[in-house]
Amino acid sequence: MTTRVPVLISGGGIAGLTSALLLHREGIQPVLVDKHAGASPQPKARRFSPRSTEVFRLLGLAAEVAEASAPLASFTEVLTGPTLAAARAREPSDTMRERRGQQARMPELSPGPNVLCPQAVLEPILRRAAGERGLSVRLGTELVSFAQDDGGVTALLKPADGDPYELTADYLIAADGARSPVRAALGIGCSGHGHLADNLDLYFRADLTALARERPFNLCQIENPVASGAFLSVNGTDRWLFSTADFPEAGTLGDGDWHDLLRIVLGVPDLDVELLGRSSWESAMRVADRFRDGRVFLAGDAAHVMPPMAAAGANTAIADAANLAWKLAAVLAGEAAPALLDTYHAERHPAGYAVAEASSTVRGHVGEMLSAYTKGDGLPGDPMATMFGTQYAEGAFVPDGRGPAPVDHYAPAARPGTRVPHAWLDAQTSTVDLAGPGLTLVTGPDNGYWIAEADRLGLRLVTVSHQGWLTEACLGTDGALLLRPDLIVGWHSASGTPLADALTRVLGTTAALAQPE
Incomplete structure (x- = not known):
């Protein structure tokens, strides 16, 4: 059976x-x-x-x-140079300075x-x-x-x-x-664009503890006549990755060849190196x-x-x-x-x-990606808007008539189809943590009506009294929103749509499908 x-x-x-x-x-x-x-x-x-x-x-x-x-956790530097030993932090462009200022807001916007x-x-x-x-x-x-x-x-x-x-x-x-x-x-x-580049990753062991202590790097772009590419930190001590697109003949080279190449781009000629893995992959x-x-x-x-x-x-x-x-x-x-x-x-x-x-x-290849990143080429105007403010155009939510969220700065304001805003409710609990299992009705403190509605409709109800969060979510003290388990707002009381009707539309129930257009 x-x-x-x-x-x-x-x-x-x-x-x-x-x-x-x-x-x-x-x-x-x-x-x-x-x-x-x-x-x-x-x-x-x-x-x-x-x-x-x-x-x-x-x-x-x-x-x-x-x-x-x-x-x-401390490996935050982005370096560039002919070798890792000679690499230094690139002078940030104006775009990158602006981006770093925007990224500094990240802890304000998320508990994660x-x-x-x-x-x-x-x-x-x-x-x-x-x-x-x-x-x-x-x-x-x-x-x-x-x-x-x-x-x-x-x-x-x-x-x-x-x-x-x-x-x-x-x-x-x-x-x-x-x-x-x-x-x-x-x-x-x-x-999509299809094939973009062929790459090769060399995963290797080498004790670079002393070198990393001087410059704890996340990524290091390498521009060397022998090989261009990028180093990536794996554990910050003896596990590292070098990614390059310069060797279409990779299958003909042995471990000894790769050891020699790594010593050259590392800039440490007598370093003990062990190749742990070699992986070809397509950027596409x-x-x-x-x-x-x-x-x-x-x-x-x-x-x-x-x-x-x-x-x-x-x-x-x-x-x-x-x-x-x-x-x-x-x-x-x-x-x-x-x-x-x-x-x-x-x-x-x-x-x-x-x-x-x-x-x-x-x-x-990865080195070129890193170069574009450090120069700020092709980056979005505000990465926080991209990360936290993205709005679905259609789907399992009820629009409230406010139109799309801004794309040039973070201000989704709990619009349906966007992620719920974050605020700390106590030392360990964020509004983000209120999501799921199942749909959750999040209300302001004047919630007598919503308590009855949640009970009638079988919804879990959570009350939030944090005034700053209520303001950011555009909720009055007697307002409410429907929070999906994936942290997306499914309905906002400002929409004027009754909660029962909103549930029918969000869940695509038979009753909703049977309604005439």
């Missing part, structure tokens, strides 16, 4: 693991499979934005992520820090949390094939050390990477034309491939997971109509495309 589960997730990277944990938070027990038996030896993404660490807060993993990122935590360190944290919470994570198990119909998705799974077996799920999340076999099987095409922009096909959803790199500026791909993957998980949970629980799931593509496709296109402004 074929086992049936609510959600099958193919892919055990950032997108898949975050999806699994968020589904569990919403009361759903998914099954996750990954053909690889263990984590990738490559560091991969390293920079996780406050929007991502806000999700880790909701998952109860903020302390573990903070501890894991502590070794690189901006952390350096290599993906190879973060993924084990997520995997361990999944295991401790009783989730089924089946490593070394490949999704061989699948078929879907109106009743579900039937998948053929093949463990590395066992016989194939079938599993049926209500829904399938394809978090299976840039070359997604699921996306290919569905025949979903991609749009390819965004899937559809993020949903029936009961199958694309997330992370399966949905959008982009250059790794500030780990844009990994951070966008976490946002995908947050957006999709609560919607699947609501439909599976019978609280929402399946039409709610259409809003995943409606919301996340434009967002993913915009991030991928912005990351593709610099089309070369």
Whole structure:
């Protein structure tokens, strides 16, 4: 007899693991499979934005992520030079000075820090949390094939050390990477700039503790006749990455050649170096034309491939997971109509495309990306508006008539379709922490009417008396807003739409679908 589960997730990277944990938070027990038996030896993404660490807060993993990122907490310098030993901080441009001033506001806008935590360190944290919470994570198990119909998705799974077996799920999340076999099987095409550059990452061991103590760098651009590229800190002591696009003949070179090259660009001729891994990768922009096909959803790199500026791909993957998980949970629980799931593509496709296109402004290798960053070329006017003020144009929310949020500065003001503003309610609790599981009604202190409404509609209610936050959210003391589990405002009492009608529109219930246009 074929086992049936609510959600099958193919892919055990950032997108898949975050999806699994968020589904569990919403009361759903998914099954996750990954053909690889263990984590990738490559560091991969390293920079996780406050929007991502806000999700880790909701998952109860903020302390573990903070501890894991502590070794690189002081590694903030961006250097440039012919070698790492000779590198110095680039004189900041006027654009970069302005950008740093804008970024200084980040702690005011979010309870989540901006952390350096290599993906190879973060993924084990997520995997361990999944295991401790009783989730089924089946490593070394490949999704061989699948078929879907109106009743579900039937998948053929093949463990590395066992016989194939079938599993049926209500829904399938394809978090299976840039070359997604699921996306290919569905025949979903991609749009975007396509191929941008071929790159090679050299992951190596070398004791650079003394050098790093003098200049604790996050990134170091190298312009050397032997090799151009960039160094990236992995643990700040003896694990490092050098990324370059200068060696199309990489397959013909042995470890000794790479050791010699690394010593040259490091600027330390007699350094003991050990090559831990070599990985070729393509810098490209390819965004899937559809993020949903029936009961199958694309997330992370399966949905959008982009250059790794500030780990844009990994951070966008976490946002995908947050957006999709609560919607699947609501439909599976019978609280929402399946039409709610259409809003995943409606919301996340434009967002993913915009991030991928912005990351593709610099089309070369990592060193060229870093050069553009330090010079301030092609950067948004206010990165805080981009990070915290993005507004969905359409989806699972009720517009309130205020029009779009500003794009040149941060001022979303709790508009529906934007992230809820942050304020500390006490020493440890942010308004961001009020989200989920399920929809939450957040009210001002004069909430007698809303208490009755929340009870009638089965909503969890939270009261906020913080006057500064009420002002920023454009809420009177008798106002209210509907907060989605992904931190997005779904409705604002200023809209004039009754809360019951707003719930019907947000959840796409049968009653809403039956209403005449």
